[in-house]
Amino acid sequence: MTKDYRYRRNIACLIAAIFVVSCGATNDSSSPQETASAAKLRDNSSGDDWPGFGRTYGEQHYSPLQDVNDGNVGKLGLAWSMDLEPGNSVTGPIAVDGILYFASRYSLVHALDAQSGKLLWTYDPKAPEASGQKLRQGWGSRGIAWWNGKIYTATQDGRLIAIDARTGKPVWSAMTMGADDPRFISGPPRAFDGKIIIGNAGADEAAIRGYVTAYDAETGKQLWRFWTVPGNPADGFENPAMEMAAKTWAGEYWKHGGGGTVWNAITYDADTDTILLGTGNGSPWNHKIRSAGQGDNLFLCSIVAVDAKTGAYKWHYQINPGESWDFNAAMDMQLADLDIAGQRRKVVMTAPKNGFFYVIDRTNGKLISAEPFVKVTWAKRIDLATGRPVEMPNIRYEKGPVTFSPTPIGAHSWLPMAFSESSRLAYIPAIELEVTFDDRGITPANWKRKPGMALDYAVSSAVSVPKGAGDSLSALVAWDPVTQKQAWRVPTPLHFNGGVMATGGNLVFQGQMDGLFNAYDARSGKRLWSFAAGAPVIAPPITYRAGGQQYVTVLTGNGTSGGFLGPLLARYNIGYREQARRVLTFAIDGKAVLPAPAKYVFAPVEDADYRADRASADRGQAIYNARCVVCHGGEAIAAGPAPDLRASGAILSPDAFAAILGEGMLVGQGMPRFSELSPGDRDDLRQYLRTRAKESIVAR
Structure with a gap:
């Protein structure tokens, strides 16, 4: 190699570094626009934008911005707010080039000027009218995606739609499922390498198989599809991975669908050009009904790695073999490089429903460590040699009812945790409840699924408050993924707390059901700032720059699964129409003031004609x-x-x-x-x- 060539190559690398991480090989598209899009989504990007659900490919829900920090967060004030219509407002917004985008209700997409809050456009795909039965068990959009000047939203009825980010006009639309499939979409799409990927949900309500599909971001052309559980062997298998997985199932499993839907968690590892899929529970939950009580049932409750260009299987790690409790692995998965035992390891971290925090080698799927971050009574530990849980006696309710923790609601639900590159801690919105499972009287001979997308698990499950728990049913838990120990813990009200964001300013932001939006010291857990939003704040917050200033944005209102346990939340008087669904945007020295919240008083109807029956x-x-x-x-x-x-x-x-x-x-x-x-x-x-x-x- 000549000195002149090395010089010219170094100059080329310097120019390319404006757009990409290094001069080494890149898996992103080669056009300047595509490469610039990838640069915004890289984990080491500037933080000026928040272009994806977790900000970047690594889904860390972390921003390096430090303009708002532990020294001045006390001066953080409301810059502007915007009222929203009734309907779901528990969604993760995104921000690109000074424009804020989010979807409320059923994929009603908004674009706002991030500095002023001025509405620029809205796009309504009319999803409820198109959904039919698919409307029955979902709540609407949890997030959207951005790539190369387009916004991507996925609708309840199964469409993936690309929208021009400047005008709000649709560019293309692709139907991701059969029109009569008993599936729906509530999770956010993800953008990577010129592609958009989306999964779906519905395994709790119907006999379906999970899958994800990747589309060309510019045209909407389907590129590949990966099924997560096998179908009827008589029909053949889509690929060798499904043939392998079928050996872990028993009985006529395909008649029950199987499950394994990818309804939430998808992470792109740009270093290895790999998509990581977090798969869901079995359909139905009861292993005895679903698979004659036999087999691990791959790839339920697993992290599955596939080639990002082709969708070909690479590796998997199954969190709950033979899943029987809705302990799905669909909670967010975050990438990091950690120093473990004197070695730099490329890892994926996740805190799924089952209560253990997992650190896994993301190059090969090998378990590094797993420890409980909440009270766990369903298993003694995770065996590091086999990667399998050591289950407690009767935990599969084979000898009658069993009560344990955590629950199908999860030790951690879909609301995302965060990982801070500065503090090197993960921050988990943890939940502490218990559940009783009982399948007495339910057999393969007499169980028949309820029609019409109705909840039907082939086992009864009753969630309850542990004795002596009081009101402390959840917490913000700071967790060290290297030592697998708790750094600090802050109790939060009742059983459902908000999504989390960490920043380079040594801050962690999280909202609560009681209407407070809080900022904590990332290293100590001390609360440094609080804002009374006048409504539940459980959506994940974001931060970004617009006009040279750092802003923090979060949506308010209780939506999606946050209202499932209504009796626990009754004290907060959260009315469907009265609660303040808003976009709140904060900046240092913000002076805006919220109007007083509407007061909701529950008043049951007087029924003069009522007769007990x-x-x-x-x-x-x-x-x-x-x-x-x-x-x-x-x-x-x-x-x-x-x-x-x-x-x-x-x-x-x-x-x-x-x-x-x-x-x-x-x-x-x-x-x-x-x-x-x-x-x-x-x-x-x-x-x-x-x-x-x-x-x-x-x-x-």
Whole structure:
């Protein structure tokens, strides 16, 4: 190699470094626009933008920005706010080149000037109207993506749509599933290497197989698809990975779908050009029904690595072999390079539902360490030699009911944790509850799935508050992934707390159900700043620069699965229409002031014609728990994602009830149609809700 060539190559590397990490090989597209897009998404990017759900490919939910820091965060104030319409507002925003983008309700995408809050455009794909049965168990968008001047949103009904980021006009749309598939999408798409990848959900409600699909970011052309569990062997296998996985299943598993949906977690490792998939639970949950109680059931509850260009299988690590408790591995997966035992290791970290914090070698899938970050009673430990959990006796409820921690809600739910490159700690929104599982009377011979995308696990599960727990049912936990020990812990109200963001300013931001948005010292956990938002703050916050100034943005309001345990949240009086759904944006010396929040007072309807009928109410409760509970709350106590039906005038009128459930009068507002319910079913459901309203009046 001549000296002149080395000189010219070094100059070329210097120029390329503006766009990419190094002069070495890059897996990103070669055009200047594509390479610039990749530069924004690299983990070592400047932090001026927040272009993806986790900011960068590594999904760390970390920004290196330091303009807002532990020394001046006390001067952080509201710069501007924007009120939002009723519907889901628990979504991760993104920010690129001074423009803030987010999706509320059912993929209603907004673009705002980040400095002023001025609305630039909205795009409404009319997802509720297009969703049909797919509307029944989802809540709308949890996040969006950006690549090369386009915004990407995935809709409840299964479309992946590219939108011109400047004009808000759709560029292309691709249907990611069959029109009649009992699937839906609520998770955010991810952008990488000129591609967009999306998964789907629905394994709790229907007999489906999980998969992800990658599309060309410019054209919407499908590039590859990876199935996460095998189908009917008689139909052949899509690839050798599915043939391998089929050997870990038993019985006629394909008739039950299998599950393994990739409904949330997807991470791109640019160093190895690998996509990491976090897969979901089995369909149904009960291993005895799903797979005759035999086999590990790959690739359920796993991290699966596939080639980013082709979708070909590389490796996997299964977190819960033979999954039986909805301990899925779909919580965010974060990349880092850690010094472990004197060696620099490329790792992926995750804190899934089962309560253990995992550190895994992301080049080969080998387990490095795993320790509990909450109280765990379902397993003694994770065996580091085999990578498998050492399960407690009867944990598969083979000898009768069993109570344990954590629960199907998870020790950590979908709301993301963060990993700070500066403090080298992970920050987990942890949950402390317990659950009782019981499948007595349920056998392969008598179990038949409920039709119409109804919750149906082939086992009963009852979530409860541990004795003596009081109000401390969740916490913000700072965790050292090298030592696998807790650095600090801050209790948070009740059972559901917000997504987390860490910054180079030695700060950790997180919202709470009680309406506080807090900033903590990243190393000590001391609360340094707090803002009363007047509504729950559980969406993940972001930070970015616009006009040379650092901003922090978060959305308020309770949505998605945050209202499932309504009885625990009743004290906060979170009304569906009254709660303050807003975009809040903060800056140093911000002076804006929020209006006083609307006060919600729960008032159950007075029902002069009510007559008790316990048998009818019990039948109605079964219908409610299968079809209504995820939105309207346990025991018909709602907490924000949908109206409290005990206070709805619709339950007083059989005609109004029929118009809503049978004719779909409120589909455009996100209320699905249940036309298969017979008049008798509707009467039973209405009787249950009228009974709950009466009981609420008596209890006041």
